[in-house]
Amino acid sequence: MFHLLKWVGLFGFLALVLPVVAEEEIATFKVWNSKTKSYGNVSEILLQAEGYDVVIWGEEHDDAEGHKAQLDFFKKFTFGFPKVTLSLEMLEKDQQLILDEYVKNIIPERQLLSGSSHWKNFASDYFPLVKHAKESSSFVVCANPPRRYVNAVARKGMNAYSDFSNEVHHWIPEAHTLGQNISPVYQIKLSSMFQVDHSQDPKVSSNMPSPENMILAQFMWDQGMAESISREVYRSGRKVLHLNGRFHSDDEGGVAYRLKKMGHKVLVLSVFPEGKEEEGNFSKLGDFVILTKSR
Numbered sequence: 001m002f003h004l005l006k007w008v009g010l011f012g013f014l015a016l017v018l019p020v021v022a023e024e025e026i027a028t029f030k031v032w033n034s035k036t037k038s039y040g041n042v043s044e045i046l047l048q049a050e051g052y053d054v055v056i057w058g059e060e061h062d063d064a065e066g067h068k069a070q071l072d073f074f075k076k077f078t079f080g081f082p083k084v085t086l087s088l089e090m091l092e093k094d095q096q097l098i099l100d101e102y103v104k105n106i107i108p109e110r111q112l113l114s115g116s117s118h119w120k121n122f123a124s125d126y127f128p129l130v131k132h133a134k135e136s137s138s139f140v141v142c143a144n145p146p147r148r149y150v151n152a153v154a155r156k157g158m159n160a161y162s163d164f165s166n167e168v169h170h171w172i173p174e175a176h177t178l179g180q181n182i183s184p185v186y187q188i189k190l191s192s193m194f195q196v197d198h199s200q201d202p203k204v205s206s207n208m209p210s211p212e213n214m215i216l217a218q219f220m221w222d223q224g225m226a227e228s229i230s231r232e233v234y235r236s237g238r239k240v241l242h243l244n245g246r247f248h249s250d251d252e253g254g255v256a257y258r259l260k261k262m263g264h265k266v267l268v269l270s271v272f273p274e275g276k277e278e279e280g281n282f283s284k285l286g287d288f289v290i291l292t293k294s295r
Helices: 002-028 042-049 064-080 093-103 109-115 122-135 147-162 184-194 202-207 211-236 254-261
Strands: 029-033 038-040 054-059 084-092 139-144 239-245 266-273 288-292
Touching: 002 064, 029 042, 042 064, 042 266, 054 064, 054 254, 064 084, 064 122, 064 239, 064 266, 064 288, 084 093, 084 122, 084 211, 093 109, 093 122, 093 139, 109 122, 122 139, 139 211, 139 239, 147 211, 184 211, 211 239, 211 254, 254 266
Parallel strands: 054 239, 054 266, 084 139, 084 239, 266 288
Antiparallel strands: 029 038, 029 288
C-alpha cells in the first residue's frame, strides 16, 4: 500500500480513495469549507492538511455523533499520512508514562484505564482513538497540564507558582508565557465568560475564584497544550492531529492562535451538532466546519 502511496503521491492517492466513501460521510455529517464557502467532504480536509503542521479538531465533548466522526476521521488521517501523532486535551502530561507503557505493550488496556483518573467518557469516546493510534503506529501526546496545578492558579493566580516545586515545572508552562500570544477576540470572550456578577450573594463571591484568576487558568490550559503540540512537531517531525474543546480553537481561540504565533501552520476544524450553527459565521469558526447529524 505504501508503494502505491509513493507512486501516485499523497494528492493522487487521496483523490483515488476518498471519494469512494464520500456518500457515507455526507450521510452522517456535513463539511463546510470556509475558504470556498461551500459544502464538501472529508477528502478536501485531508488534501489541505498536507500543507499544515497541526490539524485541530475542535469538538463539543458531549457530541456522540461527533465522537464517531472523529474516530472515522482519525482512521482516514492515519491512512493518508503514515507518520502522525495524536494529541489529546483529555489526557494530562503526567499520564504520559502510563500511556506510553500501554502503547509499547508493557501494560494491558485494563491497567491503562484503571491506572489513573480519566474523563468519565474517556473509555467510550477517546480510548478508541488511542487504541487506533497504537494499531497504526502513531504517537500519542498527553497534552494538558495536570488539572491540580491549573486549579491552584485559578485559586491563587500567579502566586501559585511560588508554591510549586521544581518538579512541577516539568508539567506546566512557565508563568511569563501565560499572558503572551492572546488574540483580542479571545480575550473578550474570556472576559465575558468569567465576569459573573456575584454582588447579590457575597458568600458565593468570597468562595469563587476571581475572574482574573479564572482567565489565567484558561491561559495555562491553552499555553500548556500549545507547548505540548509544538514540542512534538519539532521532536518527531510528524503531523499532529490535536483534539480539544472547540472553545480553545474556534475564532482565534487560545490553542490555535498560540500555535500560529509560535510559527506553526495550523488547520482548524470546528465540529458540533447541526442546528447549533450560526448562519453566516462559519468562516470565523475555523477553516472547516463539520456539522454532525443525529441518526
